Amino acid sequence: MRPAWLAMGLLACGAPGAGAYVSAPSGPAAASSGETAPAGGERGEAQRSPNACRQSWALEDVPAGDARVLVVCGNDVRREPIVLGAMSRAIDPGLESAHQRVCTCASRMTAPPFVDLVVTAVPEEGRSGVETSEPEGEVDPGVASAFAACVGKIAATFPRFAGGGCPGGDKTTFVYSFDVELGR
Numbered sequence: 001m002r003p004a005w006l007a008m009g010l011l012a013c014g015a016p017g018a019g020a021y022v023s024a025p026s027g028p029a030a031a032s033s034g035e036t037a038p039a040g041g042e043r044g045e046a047q048r049s050p051n052a053c054r055q056s057w058a059l060e061d062v063p064a065g066d067a068r069v070l071v072v073c074g075n076d077v078r079r080e081p082i083v084l085g086a087m088s089r090a091i092d093p094g095l096e097s098a099h100q101r102v103c104t105c106a107s108r109m110t111a112p113p114f115v116d117l118v119v120t121a122v123p124e125e126g127r128s129g130v131e132t133s134e135p136e137g138e139v140d141p142g143v144a145s146a147f148a149a150c151v152g153k154i155a156a157t158f159p160r161f162a163g164g165g166c167p168g169g170d171k172t173t174f175v176y177s178f179d180v181e182l183g184r
Helices: 026-033 086-108 141-149
Strands: 021-022 068-073 074-083 116-124 127-132 155-159 173-181
Touching: 086 116, 086 127, 086 141, 086 155, 086 173, 116 141, 127 141
Parallel strands: 021 173
Antiparallel strands: 068 074, 068 173, 116 127, 116 173, 127 155
16 A cells, blocks of 8 residues: 555656655645644644654655656666665665654754755665755745755665666666655
């Protein structure tokens, strides 16, 4: 069963506005659901956790064919559909770390309506990193900047393995871009 918040798009090289999209549903059900933090929290008000924070961000939850990952082999860059296995083993640790950090920041401060994230994973080095990218659209720059500073650069490690995405045993780099809707 796929989570209701998951609405994925295509990751397009250089195409503005395209990318995977993690969305919390909007409407009365979304507005009335959510856990409320105790009064007097860091913001001095009751807060709700975004629906996206209550869901898994693992690649296995992405509908088949709806999102792409860039596979970088030296100077060769190609877009491929998500394939569970090496791709998910390398990207999921970064996604889990990003999930924790983004949701911690969202619970502590005013969050923008969405945040754009990019995961870069190198299986042969056993590392993945996640960074926020510049938001597109109408987002309060002060809120977006403060939230991006809270999220910062995220590093995750995992046991090294051969990525297998590149011919000749070259080092594989996976790049996965997605948006998380933080609307409450």
